[in-house]
Amino acid sequence: MLMTVAGLRVRYEPRSPDIIRFFERFLTPDDASAPDVDVHITDADFAAAAAARPAVSDLSREFGLLLEKLADELPEFDALFFHAAVVELDGRAYAFTARSGTGKSTHAALWREHFGGRARIINGDKPFFRRIDGVWYACGTPWGGKEGWYENAMVPLGAICFLEQGCVNRIVSLGEAEIIDRVFRQTVMPADPVRMEKYLSLLQSLIAATPCYLLSCDISGEAVRVASEGMIPSSRANAPGGTE
Amino acid sequence: MKIKPGFMLRQLGENYVVVALGPAAEEFKGIIRLNPAGAFLWKRLGDGASEDELVAALLGEYDVDEAAARADTAKFLADIADMLEA
Numbered sequence: 549m550l551m552t553v554a555g556l557r558v559r560y561e562p563r564s565p566d567i568i569r570f571f572e573r574f575l576t577p578d579d580a581s582a583p584d585v586d587v588h589i590t591d592a593d594f595a596a597a598a599a600a601r602p603a604v605s606d607l608s609r610e611f612g613l614l615l616e617k618l619a620d621e622l623p624e625f626d627a628l629f630f631h632a633a634v635v636e637l638d639g640r641a642y643a644f645t646a647r648s649g650t651g652k653s654t655h656a657a658l659w660r661e662h663f664g665g666r667a668r669i670i671n672g673d674k675p676f677f678r679r680i681d682g683v684w685y686a687c688g689t690p691w692g693g694k695e696g697w698y699e700n701a702m703v704p705l706g707a708i709c710f711l712e713q714g715c716v717n718r719i720v721s722l723g724e725a726e727i728i729d730r731v732f733r734q735t736v737m738p739a740d741p742v743r744m745e746k747y748l749s750l751l752q753s754l755i756a757a758t759p760c761y762l763l764s765c766d767i768s769g770e771a772v773r774v775a776s777e778g779m780i781p782s783s784r785a786n787a788p789g790g791t792e
Numbered sequence: 793m794k795i796k797p798g799f800m801l802r803q804l805g806e807n808y809v810v811v812a813l814g815p816a817a818e819e820f821k822g823i824i825r826l827n828p829a830g831a832f833l834w835k836r837l838g839d840g841a842s843e844d845e846l847v848a849a850l851l852g853e854y855d856v857d858e859a860a861a862r863a864d865t866a867k868f869l870a871d872i873a874d875m876l877e878a
Binding site for chain 1: 800802804805806807809811812813814817818821822823825827
């Protein structure tokens with residue numbers, strides 16, 4: 549099968565035909581031309597993954613391995629895997645990132661509730677970020693997390709927001725050192741020296757081009773207002789349906 | 793003292809980071825961020841250096857007193873302890 553993810557043509561021959569349904573929104577007619585990335589999962593890859601996590605179903609294992617293999621190739625195409633929930637608002641993407649269980653998707657869902665039709669969730673868990681002609685885009689992927697939020701879309705990246713649970717809602721802008729301390733945990737670092745150089749130069753470009761924030765928040769409309777007004781000054785005047 | 797093989801220092805904007813490559817990446821997952829003084833000491837360790845030599849290098853490069861240089865060097869070495877050859 550051939551799919552297009554983050555603008556990249558990816559060829560993969562499924563081990564299990566059932567896996568194709570996960571890629572439906574990303575499938576591209578296969579004209580047998582050369583893809584950007586050709587992903588292979590060997591029996592040895594599969595066996596190693598099965599030994600490491602025996603409780604996972606074969607289908608989930610294949611789905612996960614495909615992401616791992618693809619993530620490895622991304623730096624070559626000015627792209628990175630990033631662990632985040634991405635919301636699009638008025639044509640800009642806002643990536644909420646945190647350790648699993650902190651409430652990324654809960655917060656993303658609140659944006660959709662607060663802004664209604666102006667907001668849509670591009671990806672719930674594992675988007676790619678890709679730089680094209682100097683502009684960073686948040687890209688939907690088939691890997692949308694347990695909520696199944698996975699649009700096939702590429703939206704210019706407006707900001708990255710690191711989330712923490714808190715009892716007050718507060719957002720602060722992060723400096724380079726604070727971003728560096730946090731950002732690596734949300735990506736996949738290559739072990740190969742050449743790929744590592746590429747990966748580091750991409751991260752530097754991403755950090756330089758993208759405002760980053762730290763949001764302490766609870767689960768409320770107030771949290772969305774603090775976050776959106778902090779990241780998008782113009783949203784204060786424009787936002788309809790506010791909670792005041 | 794010397795840095796274990798497989799660790800790489802790179803500048804990232806105004807900061808420096810140390811990342812692990814190859815087999816070292818199996819053992820050490822993540823990064824360490826160093827300020828310019830930390831990067832300076834790291835480079836000295838690349839060729840092998842004793843704690844006293846690091847303190848002396850720091851005193852030669854920065855306008856600090858010996859007590860501060862000694863304390864900073866000890867802290868730095870503790871922070872990167874798992875990257876030093878035994």
